Amino acid sequence: MLRGSASIDQAQHVLHSLTPRLVFVPHDDVTPLSLPFAVARWRAMNVAGWQYVPVAPGDLNGLPGPAAFSSVALDIGVALVALSSTGGQAPALGLVPDDPDDPDDPDDPDDKATWRELPTDRPARRDETTASDAERAMLEALNGTVAVVDEHDLAHWGADLHDVRASWTESIPAPPGTSGRSERLIERSRRVLEIVAAAKADDGGSRTLGEMQVRRGALSELERTARRAHAAAWNTGLMAAPERR
Numbered sequence: 001m002l003r004g005s006a007s008i009d010q011a012q013h014v015l016h017s018l019t020p021r022l023v024f025v026p027h028d029d030v031t032p033l034s035l036p037f038a039v040a041r042w043r044a045m046n047v048a049g050w051q052y053v054p055v056a057p058g059d060l061n062g063l064p065g066p067a068a069f070s071s072v073a074l075d076i077g078v079a080l081v082a083l084s085s086t087g088g089q090a091p092a093l094g095l096v097p098d099d100p101d102d103p104d105d106p107d108d109p110d111d112k113a114t115w116r117e118l119p120t121d122r123p124a125r126r127d128e129t130t131a132s133d134a135e136r137a138m139l140e141a142l143n144g145t146v147a148v149v150d151e152h153d154l155a156h157w158g159a160d161l162h163d164v165r166a167s168w169t170e171s172i173p174a175p176p177g178t179s180g181r182s183e184r185l186i187e188r189s190r191r192v193l194e195i196v197a198a199a200k201a202d203d204g205g206s207r208t209l210g211e212m213q214v215r216r217g218a219l220s221e222l223e224r225t226a227r228r229a230h231a232a233a234w235n236t237g238l239m240a241a242p243e244r245r
Contacts, residue, residue: 001039002049003085005176005237008036014173019113027093027117048085049238050095051124054078054227061228062127064094064120072096072118080115081124083238092120127235131182134225134232138189141225148218177237189230196223 001011012035015022023032026041033041053062055073063070063079073079073096084090098114174183196219 002042002047003177003238008039011035018172021112023112023114024095025114025116027119032114042082045082045091045093046084046088047082047090047093048088049083050080051083051127051238052078052231052234053081054231056223056227059224059227062125062231064092064122064124066119066121069094069096069118069120075099081120083124083126090123092123094118094120094124126238127232128239129228129232131179131185131229131233131236134229135181135185135188138192138222138225138229141222142192145218145222148214174234175237177239178233179236182233182236185229185233189226189233192226193223193230196226 001008015035022035024035024038025032051062053073055061055063055070055077057074060070060074062081063073064081069079073094076096076099078097080095082090082093082095095115095117098116171187174186178186200216200219200223
């Protein structure tokens with residue numbers, strides 16, 4: 001919408017299928033904004049898009065400070081950071097979602113998703129990682145993890161992995177400008193992340209503390225590269241879409 005690749009109506013149609021009610025709370029106000037009003041506000045502020053940044057403990061790559069913003073993003077596991085249009089300067093802002101299970105907000109309806117603007121200490125830098133480079137790094141890490149697990153006989157197929165595979169028929173529509181390769185990488189990286197999460201739930205075939213550390217280290221490296229591949233795939237639309245005129 002911000003770059004002219006989709007209309008408000010098109011975006012609302014897609015988003016409504018995922019979240020019946022979506023609102024945004026400005027950093028300098030407490031009044032929630034609907035999507036059309038939020039987009040009008042961001043256009044006036046020279047925001048040309050929101051870059052997706054998944055984060056995890058020990059991996060805050062691409063996330064600007066300050067600590068207050070990083071801490072909230074880390075608790076949730078994701079943030080969006082504002083990008084400027086060509087030749088312009090976007091505000092130093094991030095977006096983070098409210099925790100849907102927050103016990104401190106019992107009056108919040110289950111069908112509402114709230115994203116809050118938070119100031120950052122500097123404007124975001126555009127991630128120039130290509131989907132092909134990110135996919136290559138993820139596949140190398142996957143091959144390395146398989147080799148480590150096989151060499152040390154640490155493989156273990158838990159019951160949770162059957163549930164993970166059952167969810168692979170579900171998909172989320174990618175934004176306009178996302179290439180077919182990036183769409184495939186979105187799904188592949190999501191699957192790798194789900195497999196790693198299930199594998200890290202126990203120690204697999206590990207029999208000693210040393211084997212546990214080797215296995216967990218290999219899984220953590222795979223998780224890191226898959227997380228970055230997932231972000232790169234989602235963010236390709238920001239680079240491929242035309243600038244809004």
